């Protein structure tokens with residue numbers, strides 16, 4: 001393993017998951033590949049985030065919101081039944097218990113508070129399945145801001161309930177009609193919107209992707225998951241850390257958040273992608289949505305559609321820091337099939353009384369499949385969200 005060190009490689013003193021280099025890079029990945037008209041907005045955001053993140057008043061206000069509004073800290077649940085069945089020790093970090101049902105609220109509250117500090121009065125966001133759109137609309141309602149959410153017309157038709165939620169929360173949902181009319185097109189539209197109104201509007205991006213400073217900033221807002229888990233594990237495990245920390249990877253924000261708490265330890269870090277959306281698995285670098293990372297593309301460099309049972313993981317790219325963690329070997333990325341995910345979804349429901357979101361069922365599917373290799377080990381799994389949003393779809397499959 002080549003240990004990253006220094007600013008150029010995106011490492012902190014401890015080696016990983018520190019500040020990116022001056023050019024916004026994690027090793028060879030990341031950067032700020034945006035139209036000239038967006039460069040000032042990205043630079044303004046970089047300056048504002050640096051100043052806020054170093055300001056105890058900002059950090060205190062965010063902590064207060066995460067506690068009193070989002071319900072943090074989220075607990076760790078020791079799965080006694082399932083541990084026995086799998087022959088290992090399984091701990092769940094319960095992000096499913098947060099307000100709005102997933103880890104997304106951590107990032108959105110951070111960005112909304114930052115937008116307010118920057119004097120912005122509006123938020124614009126992209127959404128795929130609608131979870132990030134709902135979280136952004138929630139924060140906009142709380143902060144009294146206007147909110148526009150771009151969503152592909154295909155997704156609007158598939159996710160009626162979340163479209164209604166966003167409208168109920170006071171957001172305007174706008175259809176992205178270009179390309180495949182899904183998440184990647186919604187990101188394009190949201191960026192186009194932002195260029196025109198950046199003086200009044202903050203672009204609230206939903207994962208550790210996009211141009212600098214987003215991959216870094218969103219990871220820092222999600223770091224709370226790993227920081228809490230590190231402390232909680234020390235208590236449960238007599239001062240030590242889990243052998244394995246595992247999370248599902250779409251854009252990679254919940255994984256980055258929990259990995260950040262353990263990057264400087266001996267814990268194995270495992271990200272799990274859907275077989276039909278394995279950006280890291282395919283390991284072909286390219287530039288999309290403002291940064292260089294691995295992405296799914298055809299021989300002409302056209303971005304491919306991701307395909308998975310879980311709409312929240314249907315993103316053809318992955319955050320640049322994950323590409324860096326993969327190249328350096330600090331984290332490994334595995335793939336699971338839809339069939340394995342369906343099995344894991346039922347397994348956790350039946351054995352522990354916890355219905356998981358299909359996204360984090362990917363992480364459990366890998367644990368379940370790897371039980372022989374993981375025998376006797378302590379595994380911390382980031383349960384990124386609750387499965388309420390998925391029961392309709394699963395009823396169709398499981399009957």
Ligand SMILES: *Cc1c(COP(=O)(O)O)cnc(C)c1O
Nearest residue numbers: 207250251252253254359384385
């Ligand atoms: C959106 C979502 C994900 C995928 O996004 P990441 O940025 O990869 O974390 C995972 N789990 C849940 C519950 C989600 O809503």
